[in-house]
Amino acid sequence: MAPLLEVIGVSKQYPGVLANDDISLTVDSGEVVALLGENGAGKSTLVKAVFGLLRPDAGEIRIKGEPIVFGDTNAVIGRGVGMVHQHFQLVPVMSVAENIVLGDEPRRGGLLNMKKARAEVRALSERYGLAVDPAAMVEDLPVGMQQRIEILKALRKEVDLLILDEPTAVLTPQEIDEFLNVVRVLASQGVGIVLITHKLREVMAVADRVVVLRGGKVVGITTPKESNEEGLAQLMVGRSVVLRVNKGDAHPGKPVLTIKGLEVRDDRKLKAVDGVNLEVLSGEIVGVAGVEGNGQRELVEAICGMRPRAAGEVLVGGVPTENMHPHAVHLSGISHIPEDREKHGLVSSYSIADNLVLNQFDQEPFARGWIRNAGEITKNAHVLVKQFDIRTPSIKATAGTLSGGNMQKVIVARELSQDFHVLVAAQPTRGIDVGSIEFIHKQLIAARDRGAGVLLVSAELDEILSLSDRVAVMSGGKIVAVLDATGADRAYIGRLMAGLHD
């Protein structure tokens, strides 16, 4: 019998990125296949292709032996493919039963047959052993239960293949354990499951097979038995870009950034940074390595005043910085390349010139008192566009028209052209072209050589290792080790990243 899902040599090219590069894999009935990879590894492109939402440039996808027609999503769904999204698509003010039958409601005459709907939900819930209360309001339920409803909603349509997209991203540890049980139950009932994730523990716990993607390629297919978390971590963050960075020796000086006992909570109010102590000296680059979702984002946001510090302090040159006030932190000497450039870094509908003065628009010489100085703003833009190699037809072009790499250069130019003691760079090269990556790397080293302390957070272990002078490894919200970058052992770091320190 043909496998449930066959992906054969699928490639998809986007402008500047090869999102999927000759990907092949299979999923059988009753099998849990983990699709493991960092952001941008090509997971969502592949899933879109499976759903027929985009047409690959090459390759074929077969469900139960028959090729799917790209562009016809409904046909794919009709053949028993279901998906549970990371962001739930539930109506909070409706009951569990109403949500599950939504879109295909049992009717009596022209009216909704609620009795039948509830009975159907109860039957479904018994069949898969997923207990829910059909009458409960969705908004009153915890997140884990809401996810269960999403899964039931998918199962109601006689699903053979269920794709779960980052299903545990929003769950608490207890809910994750329950969720993993659900996955096992579904598999035992013959449902084929694709689990998209970058969390190694879950993969080890539940997967029958693991497919690791990196840079659009399948870099490994293995099983939890043949592999371990450390090996998977290395595969996942491995050498996706060959980076050769020329840098001289560091000349570290006095501490410029001191983090003391920092605790930070994430959006779910769970502790994401758990008592971090870290010092960055002037003239060195400290890289923070870690599998994504281990508190790096919250750490950066708390340092830069964008997220409340629940406990602890952040000092620049020995002076405490303000909590929850990004601009005050900036003025105290921290320049920051934010992870989300279009949300925080830029106003896309503003010109490049305005974006280059965005956090100093009311300071001399860009404003005299109340009046903005168009001449100086223009002059500044011309200088920085040239100095930072921002490729644009005009400084009046809006930032939104630039490529990712050039947008990032606008931010880098703005942050590095001001006085700073500390540079915090969060994923500074994510999703940008190789030329821009190289340029930004050079700028980070130049900032170091001018005597700044640089804190670099990146999901790319290679980037960390090639740029940093010291490496801090983060796992489970803690800094588990700080190592010298020269001669650091990748395997050891991989183990630390996977939380296997003792």
Place this chain on the structure above:
Amino acid sequence: MSVNTEKKSAVLKERRTFDVGSWLIPFVAVLVAMFIAAVLMYLQGASPLTAYTSLLKSAFGSAPGIGKTLGKATPLVLSGLAVTIGLRAGLFNIGAQGQLISGALASAWAGYAIHGLPMAIHLPLALLIGAFFGSLTGLIAGALKAYRGIHEVISTIMLNSIVISLVDYLASGPFKEHGQPLTRTAPVLKSALVPKFFGLPLGFFIALALSYAVWWVFRRTTSGFRLETVGRNKNAAWYAGINVKRSILIAMAVGGAVAGLGGAVETLGITGRFEPAFNAGLGFDGITIALLGRANPLGIIPGAILIGGMRAGAASMQFDAGVAPEIVDLLMALILFFVSAPLLTRWLRRGKGAASSVTGGWGS
């Protein structure tokens, strides 16, 4: 069940295309509206050509006609400006009507109740009192938005009802002219009346000057830049050190003041007293005008003059062509419809994109 296709990139694209650049939409909107109105007039058995000629002649064909048109346009420029200031700061101020009439009543009171001042003091004082009460009305919605996250569209619509009822009560009770049957205040004293300037209402020049001032503030000053940055990307504004809450308060307070001034200029320059029915719709017309003018403080002026002209010429159009004067309201409604359809869809989508990103930002 479906996978979200490129939703994010679509949002980004929308954000990119938000510019005040395309001036084609307002022209097309006005022409299409006039065409549809013409068809309706024709079906009524009237001649649209006669009607439009008569409208044009009476509104713009003579010195007194122009004076009347500009008089009608004055509060419209100001209410359009009030809405524009909000739009620039990312706020949809539907409350210009409430802000305008609270300014109208307050200035009428200042005009008849304060005695013995020379014009040089009395008139500016009455105007300022009007602006102050308009500002206060706007500030309520601003504070609700800044501190409680209540959407300004909802709060300003509700405030409109509250203010309209309150003003009606005041004009028919405590502020009513003694011993008169009509619901209106006493006439404003001479010392508080806005004088004419070679037959043209002085208020119009105040409105022009203010429009220019607002345009300049947005173009050249740090304060304008602050408001505009908040309007375009709240998160980036917060991150860059702009006080988002204060910007919302300022935008609503200044917008309210301008609308209130519009009410004051109308009261002290045209009607000479406060009479609830006189001000009906001026604030709502401001929305049409702001959208026609593409949220540009100077761009609203032609729109206000156009609509002022329609209002001024409605009576003579009725007389000459035998069409109901309500055809002007219909025209206004059609213009609003055609000009806002593309803008609103864009604005709503932009709002949606921003909403999801606001969670990690200010005030949450």
